[in-house]
Amino acid sequence: MTFQAIVFYSFAAWLIFAAIMVISSKNSVKAALFLVLTFASASAIWLLLEAEFLAISLIVVYVGAVMVLLLFVVMMLDVDYAALRQGFVKKLPIALIIAIAFFVVLYSFLTHGEFSAEKFAEPAAKAADYSNIKALGRVIYTEYFIAFEIAAVILLVAIIAAISLTFRGRRNRKSQNISKQLAANKKNRLKIVKVDPVVSANETSDELAVNQSEKQS
Amino acid sequence: MNGSEIATIDWWAWIETSFWIVFKIVLILLPLILAVAYTTYAERKIIGYMQLRLGPNRVGPKGWLQPIADTVKLIMKEIVVPKGSSKTLFVIAPVLFIGPSFAAWAVVPFDAGMVLADVNAGLLYVLAMTSIGVYGVIIAGWASNSKYAFLGAMRSAAQIVSYELAMGFALVGVLMCAQSMNLGEIVEAQSGGVLNWFFIPLFPLLIVYWISGVAETNRAPFDMAEGESEIVAGFHVEYGGMAFSLFFLAEYANMILISFLTALMFCGGWLSPFQGMGVLEDITAWVPGTIWLLVKASFFLFCLLWIRATFPRFRYDQIMRLGWKIFIPVTLVWLPLLAVWIKAGVWPFN
Numbered sequence: 072m073t074f075q076a077i078v079f080y081s082f083a084a085w086l087i088f089a090a091i092m093v094i095s096s097k098n099s100v101k102a103a104l105f106l107v108l109t110f111a112s113a114s115a116i117w118l119l120l121e122a123e124f125l126a127i128s129l130i131v132v133y134v135g136a137v138m139v140l141l142l143f144v145v146m147m148l149d150v151d152y153a154a155l156r157q158g159f160v161k162k163l164p165i166a167l168i169i170a171i172a173f174f175v176v177l178y179s180f181l182t183h184g185e186f187s188a189e190k191f192a193e194p195a196a197k198a199a200d201y202s203n204i205k206a207l208g209r210v211i212y213t214e215y216f217i218a219f220e221i222a223a224v225i226l227l228v229a230i231i232a233a234i235s236l237t238f239r240g241r242r243n244r245k246s247q248n249i250s251k252q253l254a255a256n257k258k259n260r261l262k263i264v265k266v267d268p269v270v271s272a273n274e275t276s277d278e279l280a281v282n283q284s285e286k287q288s
Numbered sequence: 289m290n291g292s293e294i295a296t297i298d299w300w301a302w303i304e305t306s307f308w309i310v311f312k313i314v315l316i317l318l319p320l321i322l323a324v325a326y327t328t329y330a331e332r333k334i335i336g337y338m339q340l341r342l343g344p345n346r347v348g349p350k351g352w353l354q355p356i357a358d359t360v361k362l363i364m365k366e367i368v369v370p371k372g373s374s375k376t377l378f379v380i381a382p383v384l385f386i387g388p389s390f391a392a393w394a395v396v397p398f399d400a401g402m403v404l405a406d407v408n409a410g411l412l413y414v415l416a417m418t419s420i421g422v423y424g425v426i427i428a429g430w431a432s433n434s435k436y437a438f439l440g441a442m443r444s445a446a447q448i449v450s451y452e453l454a455m456g457f458a459l460v461g462v463l464m465c466a467q468s469m470n471l472g473e474i475v476e477a478q479s480g481g482v483l484n485w486f487f488i489p490l491f492p493l494l495i496v497y498w499i500s501g502v503a504e505t506n507r508a509p510f511d512m513a514e515g516e517s518e519i520v521a522g523f524h525v526e527y528g529g530m531a532f533s534l535f536f537l538a539e540y541a542n543m544i545l546i547s548f549l550t551a552l553m554f555c556g557g558w559l560s561p562f563q564g565m566g567v568l569e570d571i572t573a574w575v576p577g578t579i580w581l582l583v584k585a586s587f588f589l590f591c592l593l594w595i596r597a598t599f600p601r602f603r604y605d606q607i608m609r610l611g612w613k614i615f616i617p618v619t620l621v622w623l624p625l626l627a628v629w630i631k632a633g634v635w636p637f638n
Contacts, residue, residue, distance in 0.1 A: 127412045135419030
């Protein structure tokens with residue numbers, strides 16, 4: 072067994088362990104954290120395939136951003152775990168049938184279909200200075216330019232749809248107008264009032280002292 | 289027999305390479321930890337002088353031994369695991385915070401060719417490492433079973449995701465100028481004098497990157513995750529002793545990392561500022577590149593402390609506004625401009 076094979080099998084084992092823990096752990100936050108571990112092991116396996124750009128993007132996008140937001144939501148939710156576990160035995164047969172069917176389809180597809188191992192020659196290892204970032208960029212921005220742009224526009228539409236769905240309703244709620252706050256200056260916040268330093272004539276200095284001692288007590 | 293012979297040879301080569309890798313890691317980490325210790329000292333002294341105080345001056349001559357005393361104090365303290373907390377995650381969180389902040393140093397070059405891992409996608413790797421550090425914060429906040437810690441974790445998560453976008457866009461500008469993601473090649477692309485450094489064509493991106501870097505390290509004025517005046521100490525409120533000092537160590541290692549990266553990507557890294565200046569270049573030719581890099585990084589590190597001493601903490605909604613409504617549009621405008629600039633071949637891209 073070569074060193075690479077050892078690395079591959081250990082990360083693959085990690086990946087499967089973490090994936091099983093995602094669906095079996097009792098706590099949803101821990102399940103999300105195991106999903107992070109799954110992504111990290113998948114990224115390590117992609118690194119073995121010399122796809123370093125994809126591997127690191129998986130970390131940046133999924134581990135660094137998507138999962139952080141997912142955790143954000145999951146931590147805030149108050150999930151009743153006991154209710155979630157109800158009816159496990161009743162639903163097990165259906166779940167098993169779906170899982171087996173899915174596995175059979177995937178297995179036959181990967182061994183006999185378009186993506187079977189015989190249809191692809193084993194890729195030769197690239198030289199150390201080969202940059203798959205440049206290769207990927209070249210393909211995306213020339214051959215698949217339109218598909219890439221369409222995907223981007225669809226994502227933009229999805230963003231706008233999500234914002235407009237959540238941003239409806241009352242518009243008269245109290246919110247901070249930051250530009251107004253930043254535009255504030257001394258002139259419209261501070262008013263200097265001149266007070267006459269004159270003491271009225273009938274109030275002698277003795278009376279003033281008495282008044283002060285009364286205030287203190 | 290033959291097979292076993294090959295196996296033994298392989299084995300020795302393997303041990304040798306691993307030894308050298310570990311040796312280099314130690315060579316990077318030991319000075320880093322020492323630098324962290326003395327950054328805390330420098331911070332207290334500098335901020336002290338800025339606020340007309342003396343700073344630490346009792347332990348050792350002029351307070352030089354203060355960081356050592358602090359370390360000893362932190363090691364001796366007991367680590368209390370709060371009741372009702374998730375024990376495993378509570379212990380793992382500081383490790384998850386410090387791991388990425390040390391791992392990112394693997395691709396930082398200290399001079400031409402002086403780098404632990406000469407990775408093609410170095411820039412992306414650094415971005416990945418700085419972004420997964422947030423897990424330490426989130427897990428610490430959640431596992432502590434404390435409301436203050438949880439609030440700190442939530443704030444940190446939202447803040448880091450927002451600023452990472454602006455940071456990534458700023459790095460795209462660097463990538464466009466250098467035509468490479470390798471940090472060493474990025475520095476080489478800036479050779480030929482101060483005017484070739486990227487801070488000139490990328491000035492708005494430098495500002496965006498720098499401020500996002502301050503936000504990403506959770507430093508004042510972006511220290512919402514800690515926010516002493518609002519949520520006690522934020523995500524690490526339940527941590528004490530060594531567990532706390534790991535958070536502390538990681539935060540300062542991140543600060544130093546951001547300073548180094550800014551120096552590398554925008555200010556010519558290890559290149560001398562006197563390149564192509566005739567006499568001045570000859571006089572300073574003996575200065576090793578590492579010194580120039582250290583000087584530049586120290587300047588940015590000083591700025592971090594300066595910023596902390598100067599600005600009050602941001603309000604939370606203003607942080608979000610700055611990230612989403614100011615920084616991201618600025619980068620989105622500057623990148624097309626930059627593309628046109630590079631394609632037109634006008635100075636400094638000719």
